[in-house]
Amino acid sequence: MILINEQIGASEVQLTGIHGEDLGVVSKVEALAMARKLKLDLVCTSIFSSPPLCKLMGRGTAKQAIAKKQKRDQGQPAKVKEMRLTVHIEDHDYETKLRQAEKLLTAGNAVQFVVRIQGKEGPQAKELLERLLKDLAECGKKETGIQLSGKQATIKVDPI
Known part of the structure; x- marks a missing residue:
């Protein structure tokens, strides 16, 4: 959390100027007066030090920095990529799908495997998905268990 101007609760602050020059320890009142005189904001960059580190910044720059930090903290939700397989997949194709899934998971995306089923291939589809889970451990x-429904078996795998 970034504190600006009157939000700063300390009586003294370690002040840094606009161009990074050290202005030393000054009272909060004096630092705020200096900021107003220069038409700048007093921004607390570290509340954990004693006295807290504060910097003089241009108006709006601090607000942009806060917005940027909040946006970075929220991040993007993990995207779910779907990979379709069949029960009769050959070894080479299986290895290719496995490598693609590893790439997606290490990039932070979730992967949903969908195995098409025809007839009585349910147990084989379940075995294939369990093998994938073991190889991607x-x-x-x-995230979800293996779900057999109608003509497909699905499972969703989240990145670690």
Whole structure:
């Protein structure tokens, strides 16, 4: 959290000028007066030090910095990428899908595997998904269990 101007609660602050020059320890009142005189904001950059570190910044610059920090903290929600397979997948194709899934998971995306089922292929589809889970154990964990429904079996894997 960044404190600006009157939000700063300390009586003294370690002040840094506009161009990074050290102005020493000054009272909060004096620092605020200096900021107003120069038409700047007094921004607390570190509340954990004693006295807190404060910097003189241009109006609006501090607000932009706060908005940027909040946006970075929120981040993007993980995207879910769908990968379709069949029960009769060959080894080379399986390895290719496995590498793609590892790339997606290490990039922070979730992967949903969908296995198409025809006839009585349900147990085989379940085995294939369990094999995928075992092979992806170091970079992903299952969010949902294996769901068999109608003509497909699905499982969602989240990044670790």
